[in-house]
Amino acid sequence: MRVTLAQLEAFFWTVQLGSAGRAAQHLAISQPTMSLRLKDLAEAVGCELFERNGRGLRVTADGRALLPRVEAIMAELRQISGRDPHLDVAGAVRIGLAEGFAVTCLSPLLTALQEDYPTMQPEWVVSTSTTLESALMRDALDLAVLLNPVGDDRMRLTPLGAQPTSWVAPATWAFGRAVTPKDLQDLPVISNPQPSAMHRQITGWFATAGLEPARLSLCTSVAVIAELVAGGIGAGLLPVRMVERHVAAGTMQYLVTNPTVLNGRLYVGVRTGVDDPKTRAVARTIGRVLQSIDYLQT
Structure with missing residues (x-):
């Protein structure tokens, strides 16, 4: 035949x-x-x-x-x-976005996908990067933008670049010099729970001085953590672009720290062995959008 x-x-x-x-x-x-x-x-x-x-x-x-x-x-x-x-890239595609990334990037990304691939039907899942990794590997997602992923042989990662990240605190907190882990140890700090990338970053920063945060509160939503910091509840470690509006409004401040904070690393993740036109199309649009909004640190 x-x-x-x-x-x-x-x-x-x-x-x-x-x-x-x-x-x-x-x-x-x-x-x-x-x-x-x-x-x-x-x-x-x-x-x-x-x-x-x-x-x-x-x-x-x-x-x-x-x-x-x-x-x-x-x-x-x-x-x-x-x-x-x-017109040949069509149908449903399940896309996961790390929440801190999604707050700034989902709107322009959705607009760009509608323009680039009008017959595509994206289904968005916004969560912590760790949750998205698990969903990707059990075939509940087709593609995900991940922050500091742990990685696995079942997943192929393509680097996007560095996501500028900073300690932030309520504007009313006064520091006369670069903030150290000792300065924040006894102050309220808000984080995603283990084993999230944010939790690893926060505990890793304190560990540089052999310390642990004494008043650590856990919250599953990155966006809610930003609102809590702006409301004067505690300090957090968040994407710079995500909290720009709070800093501009005078409710939040970026902290200069010693040691400095390592920026988050963003990746596009797909399951190993998957080579699908829709995931490749989404990945191309993500790269173009991040460049157009100058999101990544050069």
Whole structure:
């Protein structure tokens, strides 16, 4: 049996949309015709290309291996026909964002994705980086922007750059010099719980002086921590861009510290072995947006 362009197109759009039914609707063909094309392609290449995943389909390892070659063929067809390549990135994609990053970057990122890929349907999950890592590795996310990830062989990380980070405190707190771990040890400090990147950063900073924060309060929301600091409750370690409005309003101050704070490192994470057009498209748009809003430290 020979491979046809109709079969390859059926395979491509089923991967993109995650469902043979949605692919059939997109191509304006019947469900039985779509199923037959996928069946004939699997027989022609001699391997199973999809496996059931709930109500949808998931690409097999053999299907992932075939996908780049099919994408290349589709790209050639687009060039021949003059078709907009952005229209070939469609369907749902599950994107996780570390919360401190999302507060500043989600709005411009959502706008950019709508402009770049109007038929894409992003599903956003905002949480701590540690929670997102776990979700990514159990296939509950397709892609995530992670802060200081622990890393795992099941995950491929691509660095984005440094996220400027600073100790911040209520504007009413007075310090006459660079703040040390000893200065903050007995003051209220607010952090995400273990094993979050924020908690590791905070305890690591105190550990440089052999100390632990004596009045550490835990909160799962980075955005709420910022509000608590601005409300005079305690100090926190937060992304600089996230708290600019509080500093400008005069309710919060950046602290000059000794030792200095290490900036967070941002990465795009995907599962090892996954090479999907939608995740690549999202990653490209993330990089472009971060450059356009000058978010990362050079």
